Amino acid sequence: MDARETTPDAAAPQGAPPRIAVLGTGYLGATHAVAMAQLGMEVVGVDTDQGKVDALAAGKVPFFEPGLPELLEQTLATGRLRFTTDVAEAVAWADVHFVCVGTPQTKTSHAADLRFVEAATTAIARHLTHDAVIVGKSTVPVGTGARLRELVAREAPAGVAWELVWNPEFLREGKAVDDTLHPDRIVLGGTTPASEALLRRVYATPIAEGSPVVVTDLPTAELVKVSANAFLATKISFINAIAGVCEAAGADVTVLADALGHDVRIGRQFLDAGLGFGGGCLPKDIRALMHRAGELGAHRAAGLLQQVDEINMGQRERVVDLAVEACGGSVLNRRIGVLGAAFKPLTDDVRDSPALNVAAALHLRGAQVTVYDPEAGDTARATFPTLGYATSTREAVEGSDVVLVLTEWREFVDADPAALAALTATPRVIDARGRLDAPAWREAGWALRALGRAA
Incomplete structure (x- = not known):
């Protein structure tokens, strides 16, 4: 099937809003469930983790994402959003089932681990009681959807009509709410006219606002996100x-x-x-x-x-080398202040964080590393408990032999270089994100190195 793109002028089919089940209430699922409720649909978020379900039901988001806690409270108050561990009840109730579980890397290869996707899809199939559309949003290898269709065909009750399609997510951490409510494109893969019409009702508001819809085959839709x-x-x-x-x-x-x-x-x-x-x-x-x-x-x-x-992994080694060079060839027993733990600003996500990777590498070389991050301190400590942690920029910088700016939080970019210089043993900074005002920091007495610039 060739891809086709529709314009915002294509009116979404009318009808009562479909009832939505979102399987998986991690970063993707929780955001999607809240956004669907904000768009006017009745939504149930489903997870096997009772603690996560209880927290969300109480209006508490278990991760940092700007704007999501406020929107969660608003949508819970409308009565359109609820959370449960009862997958059978949720599937029997809903018309559209979004699969929003994780696809981490396997422990033994670079392949994606599809166990959670397969488990969620199996649970949906086994509990179907009426015609429904299963919508994959998780990021999966091309060919996954075709295999999942075979799985559903084996597991679904006889006499129940179903479709399995793919609608990849394009969330940016720190901007996930806006990306869900106002997507820059909506990709629908493997749909029939009926399932396409149903999903156009789901996304009627962003489509009316101008979000283009790309309708294509299942493999193409799976490949778009990756x-x-x-x-x-x-x-x-x-x-x-x-x-x-x-x-x-x-x-x-x-x-x-x-x-x-x-x-x-x-x-x-x-x-x-x-x-x-x-x-x-x-x-x-x-x-x-x-x-x-x-x-x-x-x-x-x-x-x-x-x-x-x-090349990407080599950048981490390069920053470690710069820190060693700044300390005269060895970081053993040197005090290193690390500003940033999250992999980027506006999130507390430290998964495969370059910042924490560098901090841990320096710690293993004998450095006394103190990390500060405005939001990711707790998640970083849970991942690397052997590192030292500070509660402020000043505390991380104080007494340091060299400071590393590893996540470009506005708090670090806007910091007063003169005030920080007075706290250090030697005012040396490595700007690993290229965001500091180099002339201002040098004027304040800092020896500054930045990647991609001559020393």
Whole structure:
């Protein structure tokens, strides 16, 4: 089936809002459930974790995402949103079932672990009592949907009509609420006219606001999200590779990126040289795509993604090397203040965080590392309890031999360099995100190094 894109003028079919079940109430599922309720639908969020269900039902979001706690409280108050561990009741009640569970990397390879997706889909199939549409939102390897259709065909009760389609998510942590309520595109894969019409009712509000709808086949829809992440990762690794050239040649990668960004074919976003990407999506998604591409014999794609991954991981080693160099060749018993633990600002997510990876690597070399992050302190401590943790920027910087800015929180970018310099043993800073005002920090007495700029 060829892809087709519809314009905002295509009116969404009318009818009563469908009842929604969202299986999985982690980052994706909780956000999606709240957003669907905000768009006017009755929604039930389903999870096997009673603690998570109880917290959400009480209006408490178990992770940091700007705007989501307030929206959760609002939608709970309307009575349109509830949470449960009773999957049978939820499936029997709902018309549309969104699969929003995680697909982490397996422990033994780069492949995606699909156990949770398969378990959620099986649970839906076994408890169907009336015609329904199963909608995959989780990020999966291409070909997953076809296998899940076979699973549902085996498990669903006879006489119940169902469809399984794919509607990938495109959430950015820190902006997930807006991305769900006002998506820049809605991809529907493997739909029939009936299921497409139903999902247009689900997304009637953003469609009316102008969000384009791309209708395509199941494999293409599965590939859209991982391909988008792979492209963004490639863009980041490209500018980081060029940053190495800039350092060697005495050029400034930031000015270079600004100049490149004026080209409309390239754009400025994701051209910030620095510590590289991390988090729960890009690293594991490009590795899963690399693995799947290899399985399919698409070795050029697999080779490209291997290089992207290697360049990205090399940036972490580069920052460790700069810290060792700043300390005269050894960090043993040196005090290092680390500003940032989350993989990016506006989240408390420390999964595959470059910041924590660097902090842990320096700790293993004998450094006394103290980490501060405005939101991710607790999640970081749970992941790396052997590191030291501070409760403020000043506390992290105090007495340090070198300071590393590893997450570009506004609090760090706007900090007073003169006031911080007075707290240090030696005012040396490594700006691993390229966001500090270098002249101002140097004027305040700091010896500053930044990736992609000459020393």
